[in-house]
Amino acid sequence: MARLTIPAEEYLRAGHSACPGCAATLVMRYLLKGLGPRVLLTVPASCWTVIATPFPTTALDVPMVDCAFEATGASMSGLRAAADALGLADAIVVGFAGDGGTSDIGLQALSGMLERRTDGIYVMYDNEAYMNTGIQRSGSTPQAAWTTTTPVAAGSRGKAEPKKDIMGIVDAHRPAYAATVNVAFPEDFVKKVETARERSGPRFLHALSPCPPGWRFPPEKTIALGRLATDTNLFPLYEVDEGRCRITRKLGRARPVQEYLEAQGRFSHLTPEETRSIQADVDARWARLLAREAQS
Amino acid sequence: MSEAVISGNYAQSYAAKLARVHVVSAYPITPQTSIVEKIADFVASGELPAQYVKVESEHSALQVCISAAALGARTYTATSSQGLLLMHELLHWAAGARAPIVMGVVNRAVAPPWSLMTDHTDSISQRDTGWIQFYPESNQEVLDTTLIAFRLAEHPDVRLPVMVTEDAFFLSHTVERVDIPSPACVDAFLPSRSREGAVRLGARGRLGSFTGPDLYMEFRYTVARAMDRARGVLEDVEAAYERATGRHHGGALPTYRVDDADAVLVTMGTATSTARAAIDAMRARGKKVGLAKLRVFRPFPAREVAELASRVDRIGVLDRSFTFGAAGAAFTEIAAAAHDAASKPILRDYIAGLGGRDLAPSDLDGIVSRLLKADASGIEWYGLKRRRAEVSSWPA
Amino acid sequence: MTRYETVEDLPEVPVAEEPSESIRTAGWRTFRPVIDRGKCTKCNVCWKFCPDVAIAIGEDGYPVVRLDYCKGCGICAEECRPLAIEMVQEE
Numbered sequence: 001m002a003r004l005t006i007p008a009e010e011y012l013r014a015g016h017s018a019c020p021g022c023a024a025t026l027v028m029r030y031l032l033k034g035l036g037p038r039v040l041l042t043v044p045a046s047c048w049t050v051i052a053t054p055f056p057t058t059a060l061d062v063p064m065v066d067c068a069f070e071a072t073g074a075s076m077s078g079l080r081a082a083a084d085a086l087g088l089a090d091a092i093v094v095g096f097a098g099d100g101g102t103s104d105i106g107l108q109a110l111s112g113m114l115e116r117r118t119d120g121i122y123v124m125y126d127n128e129a130y131m132n133t134g135i136q137r138s139g140s141t142p143q144a145a146w147t148t149t150t151p152v153a154a155g156s157r158g159k160a161e162p163k164k165d166i167m168g169i170v171d172a173h174r175p176a177y178a179a180t181v182n183v184a185f186p187e188d189f190v191k192k193v194e195t196a197r198e199r200s201g202p203r204f205l206h207a208l209s210p211c212p213p214g215w216r217f218p219p220e221k222t223i224a225l226g227r228l229a230t231d232t233n234l235f236p237l238y239e240v241d242e243g244r245c246r247i248t249r250k251l252g253r254a255r256p257v258q259e260y261l262e263a264q265g266r267f268s269h270l271t272p273e274e275t276r277s278i279q280a281d282v283d284a285r286w287a288r289l290l291a292r293e294a295q296s
Numbered sequence: 297m298s299e300a301v302i303s304g305n306y307a308q309s310y311a312a313k314l315a316r317v318h319v320v321s322a323y324p325i326t327p328q329t330s331i332v333e334k335i336a337d338f339v340a341s342g343e344l345p346a347q348y349v350k351v352e353s354e355h356s357a358l359q360v361c362i363s364a365a366a367l368g369a370r371t372y373t374a375t376s377s378q379g380l381l382l383m384h385e386l387l388h389w390a391a392g393a394r395a396p397i398v399m400g401v402v403n404r405a406v407a408p409p410w411s412l413m414t415d416h417t418d419s420i421s422q423r424d425t426g427w428i429q430f431y432p433e434s435n436q437e438v439l440d441t442t443l444i445a446f447r448l449a450e451h452p453d454v455r456l457p458v459m460v461t462e463d464a465f466f467l468s469h470t471v472e473r474v475d476i477p478s479p480a481c482v483d484a485f486l487p488s489r490s491r492e493g494a495v496r497l498g499a500r501g502r503l504g505s506f507t508g509p510d511l512y513m514e515f516r517y518t519v520a521r522a523m524d525r526a527r528g529v530l531e532d533v534e535a536a537y538e539r540a541t542g543r544h545h546g547g548a549l550p551t552y553r554v555d556d557a558d559a560v561l562v563t564m565g566t567a568t569s570t571a572r573a574a575i576d577a578m579r580a581r582g583k584k585v586g587l588a589k590l591r592v593f594r595p596f597p598a599r600e601v602a603e604l605a606s607r608v609d610r611i612g613v614l615d616r617s618f619t620f621g622a623a624g625a626a627f628t629e630i631a632a633a634a635h636d637a638a639s640k641p642i643l644r645d646y647i648a649g650l651g652g653r654d655l656a657p658s659d660l661d662g663i664v665s666r667l668l669k670a671d672a673s674g675i676e677w678y679g680l681k682r683r684r685a686e687v688s689s690w691p692a
Numbered sequence: 693m694t695r696y697e698t699v700e701d702l703p704e705v706p707v708a709e710e711p712s713e714s715i716r717t718a719g720w721r722t723f724r725p726v727i728d729r730g731k732c733t734k735c736n737v738c739w740k741f742c743p744d745v746a747i748a749i750g751e752d753g754y755p756v757v758r759l760d761y762c763k764g765c766g767i768c769a770e771e772c773r774p775l776a777i778e779m780v781q782e783e
Contacts, residue, residue: 002733002735006740013711014712014717014760015716015717020720020744020764020766021743021766022743026741026743052712053708053712053715055706058711059711061711183741218766220769220779222765
């Protein structure tokens, strides 16, 4: 019998309301396995508002305080201030928000939380659109992706603008720790959570969260698609620990990004030229990341 | 107890310190700023061992307080005007989440045009949100009411957030002699808030679930019921405060010389002090006039208003704000409460003093004189500068 | 579980404390996983990747599907290296 490669303890309960194959549940599941039970969680309007189930049930064994859409960063600061004032020294404050709630409407509060050095871990689960409201584009939607507000038609080729670089924005605030994590690599995910737990000050995790209904792929492919995202270098796995950058997964040779794009209906309209352009962008960002790691 | 000559703003700062708040979070806006500057001094010097979270907007300030209160912390914030409007979404949230936050609101006009001066539109426009609202008229009352607010907010039958307002500059920046209760006195009146929050570290629990049409209405009823209970609880809390300090500010609708009055003016905030002087001057001239101070706007003292309406032929309401398309808010609610009075008083709404326009004793005299001569209910914009009268729209 | 039907049933502060297991999501699925113990190597990958916490590890080390909750997403079958899991259509 193989030993478990991630902690056995569960803090996520069955019966939750997530879509079949939802990666956002695994983001929460792996996060809490790494952090343990002394978590104070705050969640804004997002898929997880619904996933957690309606009154009177909850799908988590840790306390959860819902907050306004814009305000995850502020809610974290409030929980931290209260925990400190009330002597709850071992409480781990966690903000758990989607990409819209982080890089769009929640950006101000995130920046505030980072700037005032709130001791807590902010986790952005990135399904690359406003999924809870039915797949509308966010600042985190990748270029060329179909969404309901960036349709594919005569005058529109999916989202025109590139994806917002949330790790870059967070990096400018010099957090204690920031890392990308991927549900397809649970051991790497949990290890980074454990590292984050050991640090104090503002910490940030960017979690890729493939979404079957939003990205248009069958639910059994969630993990495979997550794996491809990293193995094409489109979503590199790395951490910046007190300023030092380290890539935590490198293949000798990356897979072509086309394999990743072809597996999703939201990119089914791409021309070979558009795909080449995306490949060039992936390659350029990977090269910059390698250079940054070399200088760390 | 110590005596000091302080502004209304500092009165709130001292009250927050005496209340031993755990968490303060605020964003600067004129004319609230000196409240939180003074609190920052208290925290920096160690006089107030609180967590002071310096946020990047008022919306975030209130979110900090709501989440901190969820864990059981005693919280305080303050704002004005645009800042209060920015908090609007979270004002609803604080009440629905039963967060016993106390907030100072320095009543300032809303933009556009920009104005820093006294006007009640900011807090009056939040009257739907489930916050208890007080309108003090002196710095002493500001301090006393802020202390009362903590005990009222945290009472198990209430558990609602409370706003303590101050007229911009008239109270916020003008100094008066204030008796500051001793820490021992306040500790006896206001016990340290129990650590019991809505959620607990290490325990399963979610504050903020969504709910369907089958139960949402019942949840909202629990908030309505709490606001209703606040009426009775306030009486008890203010009686306890009087035992502790000797001071009582008259309940929700303190009246002055109304017993044989032909006309009564209802005022809120600092206009009350001026009106009291005008009433005395008119009484000296043989006019039978009186004053009612609308001190607690939420929960609205409908019973007290109905009782007054049954004894008086004319009621004038000085509204320092206006609800476009309708009437002054205080007037509208007084009219509703007076509706069933056996003797139907004439009701006049005087929209006055907006954007800091001064209300001198002669203005209050003028308003009450017009009230005495009115032969029908209606609205007027008192002191509006114009060359031509237009057809007025209410009630025609 | 407590029944919440009237105002009197509601807590004064709206906190939800009941565990979500009272909601049985079995009805969501069209397919359910069937595990072939002959092929299963007890690697625990299916347990690891199940988004619904619907696979438990039995005392003998074999995975056990919690059929009250499994939504039939198929991730377990997809990720199972020994191909020990088959998604079978429900009647």
